[in-house]
Amino acid sequence: xxxxxxxxxxxxxxxxxxxxxxxxxxxxxxxxxxxxxxxxxxxxxxxxxxxxxxxxxxxxxxxxxxxxxxxxxxxxxxxxxxxxxxxxxxxxxxxxxxxxxxxxxxxxxxxxxxxxxxxxxxxxxxxxxxxxxxxxxxxxxxxxxxxxxxxxxxxxxxxxxxxxxxxxxxxxxxxxxxxxxxxxxxxxxxxxxxxxxxxxxxxxxxxxxxxxxxxxxxxxxxxxxxxxxxxxxxxxxxxxxxxxxxxxxxxxxxxxxxxxxxxxxxxxxxxxxxxxxxxxxxxxxxxxxxxxxxxxxxxxxxxxxxxxxxxxxxxxxxxxxxxxxxxxxxxxxxxxxxxxxxxxxxxxxxxxxxxxxxxxxxxxxxxxxxxxxxxxxxxxxxxxxxxxxxxxxxxxxxxxxxxxxxxxxxxxxxxxxxxxxxxxxxxxxxxxxxxxxxxxxxxxxxxxxxxxxxxxxxxxxxxxxxxxxxxxxxxxxxxxxxxxxxxxxxxxxxxxxxxxxxxxxxxxxxxxxxxxxxxxxxxxxxxxxxxxxxxxxxxxxxxxxxxxxxxxxxxxxxxxxxxxxxxxxxxxxxxxxxxxxxxxxxxxxxxxxxxxxxxxxxxxxxxxxxxxxxxxxxxxxxxxxxxxxxxxxxxxxxxxxxxxxxxxxxxxxxxxxxxxxxxxxxxxxxxxxxxxxxxxxxxxxxxxxxxxxxxxxxxxxxxxxxxxxxxxxxxxxxxxxxxxxxxxxxxxxxxxxxxxxxxxxxxxxxxxxxxxxxxxxxxxxxxxxxxxxxxxxxxxxxxxxxxxxxxxxxxxxxxxxxxxxxxxxxxxxxxxxxxxxxxxxxxxxxxxxx
Numbered sequence: 001x002x003x004x005x006x007x008x009x010x011x012x013x014x015x016x017x018x019x020x021x022x023x024x025x026x027x028x029x030x031x032x033x034x035x036x037x038x039x040x041x042x043x044x045x046x047x048x049x050x051x052x053x054x055x056x057x058x059x060x061x062x063x064x065x066x067x068x069x070x071x072x073x074x075x076x077x078x079x080x081x082x083x084x085x086x087x088x089x090x091x092x093x094x095x096x097x098x099x100x101x102x103x104x105x106x107x108x109x110x111x112x113x114x115x116x117x118x119x120x121x122x123x124x125x126x127x128x129x130x131x132x133x134x135x136x137x138x139x140x141x142x143x144x145x146x147x148x149x150x151x152x153x154x155x156x157x158x159x160x161x162x163x164x165x166x167x168x169x170x171x172x173x174x175x176x177x178x179x180x181x182x183x184x185x186x187x188x189x190x191x192x193x194x195x196x197x198x199x200x201x202x203x204x205x206x207x208x209x210x211x212x213x214x215x216x217x218x219x220x221x222x223x224x225x226x227x228x229x230x231x232x233x234x235x236x237x238x239x240x241x242x243x244x245x246x247x248x249x250x251x252x253x254x255x256x257x258x259x260x261x262x263x264x265x266x267x268x269x270x271x272x273x274x275x276x277x278x279x280x281x282x283x284x285x286x287x288x289x290x291x292x293x294x295x296x297x298x299x300x301x302x303x304x305x306x307x308x309x310x311x312x313x314x315x316x317x318x319x320x321x322x323x324x325x326x327x328x329x330x331x332x333x334x335x336x337x338x339x340x341x342x343x344x345x346x347x348x349x350x351x352x353x354x355x356x357x358x359x360x361x362x363x364x365x366x367x368x369x370x371x372x373x374x375x376x377x378x379x380x381x382x383x384x385x386x387x388x389x390x391x392x393x394x395x396x397x398x399x400x401x402x403x404x405x406x407x408x409x410x411x412x413x414x415x416x417x418x419x420x421x422x423x424x425x426x427x428x429x430x431x432x433x434x435x436x437x438x439x440x441x442x443x444x445x446x447x448x449x450x451x452x453x454x455x456x457x458x459x460x461x462x463x464x465x466x467x468x469x470x471x472x473x474x475x476x477x478x479x480x481x482x483x484x485x486x487x488x489x490x491x492x493x494x495x496x497x498x499x500x501x502x503x504x505x506x507x508x509x510x511x512x513x514x515x516x517x518x519x520x521x522x523x524x525x526x527x528x529x530x531x532x533x534x535x536x537x538x539x540x541x542x543x544x545x546x547x548x549x550x551x552x553x554x555x556x557x558x559x560x561x562x563x564x565x566x567x568x569x570x571x572x573x574x575x576x577x578x579x580x581x582x583x584x585x586x587x588x589x590x591x592x593x594x595x596x597x598x599x600x601x602x603x604x605x606x607x608x609x610x611x612x613x614x615x616x617x618x619x620x621x622x623x624x625x626x627x628x629x630x631x632x633x634x635x636x637x638x639x640x641x642x643x644x645x646x647x648x649x650x651x652x653x654x655x656x657x658x659x660x661x662x663x664x665x666x667x668x669x670x671x672x673x674x675x676x677x678x679x680x681x682x683x684x685x686x687x688x689x690x691x692x693x694x695x696x697x698x699x700x701x702x703x704x705x706x707x708x709x710x711x712x713x714x715x716x717x718x719x720x721x722x723x724x725x726x727x728x729x730x731x732x733x734x735x736x737x738x739x740x741x742x743x744x745x746x747x748x749x750x751x752x753x754x755x756x757x758x759x760x761x762x763x764x765x766x767x768x769x770x771x772x773x774x775x776x777x778x779x780x781x782x783x784x785x786x787x788x789x790x791x792x793x794x795x796x797x798x799x800x801x802x803x804x805x806x807x808x809x810x811x812x813x814x815x816x817x818x819x820x821x822x823x824x825x826x827x828x829x830x831x832x833x834x
Contacts, residue, residue: 033080094156101367203221206219258273338429368398375425382419612646
């Protein structure tokens with residue numbers, strides 16, 4: 001428990017120290033420290049646990065120059081990696097600080113570390129030359145001052161504080177003067193008059209010592225030659241000239257014009273100007289002076305960022321023997337101008353960026369600097385385009401490129417970002433850095449079909465494996481996220497299709513399949529319109545993303561009917577047994593079983609003898625039947641209604657027509673090619689009483705046709721009829737009663753007012769027959785038509801359209817038995833003779 005408390009207190013102290021330090025860690029290391037020297041325990045100062053620095057890749061980010069320090073991966077300590085030379089890194093600038101950026105990943109964070117390189121006394125004072133020659137007139141008065149060029153020390157602070165000593169001499173002494181600009185001037189002062197005849201040359205040793213511990217020294221030998229009298233040296237108008245010059249001044253610019261006078265006459269009065277020394281010494285060639293006029297002009301470029309202040313020692317030397325010289329100082333202050341554009345570096349770039357990256361995600365780290373000073377060095381940064389990225393200032397000169405808005409790779413897959421920097425100069429200078437930021441894809445788009453519902457028409461009896469349609473779903477994602485596979489999801493057909501179950505229900509996958517890659521819809525088996533009119537199912541498109549997304553489309557497959565069923569003859573109404581036959585195509589009709597009927601001698605033309613009934617399993621025109629009499633051809637006694645199938649007398653029957661007529665009737669549909677069936681009808685011609693008895697038997701049996709028997713059977717039937725006259729009378733009475741009842745019902749139905757109603761699809765089937773048409777029998781769909789008023793001149797022919805039911809579950813209706821076919825005879829025709 002105590003350990004936990006100490007750990008928490010340590011974290012809180014580190015956070016408080018971090019907040020008070022403004023988010024920056026500072027270390028100090030002496031220059032010339034050996035490689036491997038520990039500068040500071042960086043991981044510990046950043047509050048990282050043991051091993052966390054290496055796991056989160058704690059590292060330095062270089063900013064254009066060698067840092068000479070590095071982060072130890074194992075310990076997380078900041079150590080010296082190469083030689084540290086403060087003079088090489090910072091020159092005379094103090095303090096000398098290395099500003100470093102430290103990156104820490106997972107999550108990405110940036111810290112700023114400042115390492116101050118402290119100076120050690122590793123540089124001795126250095127004079128410009130090891131030997132300096134001076135010529136002095138013997139009549140130089142005591143107190144005369146002769147400027148000397150001092151030594152320089154590359155160190156700073158106390159290590160660069162120089163003191164001078166002169167070897168013992170009774171004639172000379174040193175004078176060190178410091179100006180307000182902290183510049184030092186060294187003079188050799190004559191303390192006692194010279195006598196060339198006693199000593200023509202003086203050799204002195206000038207020693208410069210710095211303030212380091214231990215102190216380092218540098219020496220120069222002064223050789224003073226005593227000359228004969230030229231006792232007046234040139235004198236300058238001013239001892240110090242101060243000039244301010246912009247750093248962008250052109251070559252040849254006049255810096256200053258110095259002037260001097262010499263009271264001597266003749267050749268001792270003539271003098272010339274020269275630059276004796278300059279500070280810094282390496283920049284002596286930047287200026288030149290005209291020996292005659294004293295004009296100082298600029299001969300090289302000025303750079304405020306490199307040297308801000310120049311000091312020139314000017315000498316005026318006469319031509320006397322010995323020559324005398326006067327000296328002055330010219331101080332040139334360089335003024336800054338906005339001549340350095342900002343610089344932009346990308347220190348870290350994390351790409352590609354996921355399109356679902358959250359707002360505020362750091363994309364890149366940038367560093368911005370300007371070598372100018374003041375307003376010229378103040379830099380403003382912006383990013384273009386302004387969205388979806390933005391800049392956040394993290395430290396002085398450091399910025400983070402962060403996400404401002406949500407990304408959408410399907411809209412923009414890659415961004416060209418430009419970071420623009422502008423300083424505060426007049427006119428301002430600009431710089432830019434381009435970044436390419438690609439956006440990586442995530443699975444955020446489900447496949448979408450071009451249509452929500454696809455309607456597909458397929459002819460029945462198609463070949464197994466035939467292509468029915470091609471479905472396509474679009475997924476704007478890329479790679480696996482946009483790779484779509486197709487499958488049949490759900491759906492089916494049959495008695496239980498509304499609920500997806502039931503004994504007659506079959507799944508859609510037993511009829512069709514879809515290619516997983518191309519979306520082609522294939523038929524697994526030939527389709528049969530009589531079995532299946534419409535198949536509705538779902539096709540699912542699933543992408544390969546993680547997690548996968550899907551889209552659905554509804555496919556309505558309508559089967560188009562073909563004329564693949566021949567008409568089939570129906571058995572006699574009433575369910576009595578009897579032969580019937582179904583034909584094939586019209587070119588190859590088959591023989592049918594024999595049917596028979598009775599007709600009375602002398603029956604008038606138009607008397608209906610029988611009715612042929614047939615059905616076609618197809619629909620529409622393929623199920624529209626017509627009846628034709630093939631045999632006998634020509635002017636026979638009978639005819640067949642083209643669409644009703646009614647066999648009636650074409651003229652009055654005569655004894656010459658024989659006792660029996662054999663009729664061959666062909667039933668043909670309207671399909672292409674048409675199909676047909678044939679029936680053979682035997683009509684027996686009998687007397688009126690026998691015909692009435694046969695009609696009564698037919699009515700009682702509920703049929704107008706009977707199977708034909710042999711000649712012996714007909715004779716036996718006639719004998720039985722003659723023997724049973726009582727039954728004949730009863731039959732006649734029954735027929736009369738039924739006829740009267742039919743007349744009453746017909747009149748009531750004709751004159752009773754009824755509204756015209758067109759019923760929709762239903763299980764009921766009505767077959768109306770007349771001379772002009774008929775409704776074909778269908779166990780699938782039918783329509784009923786009721787007419788309010790008007791005489792029954794002709795029946796209305798209505799065909800059920802060859803269209804599937806609307807999509808969705810079929811309406812539930814109570815099961816009904818299909819009614820029997822009705823054989824109707826027009827009420828305007830005369831009844832059978834009694």
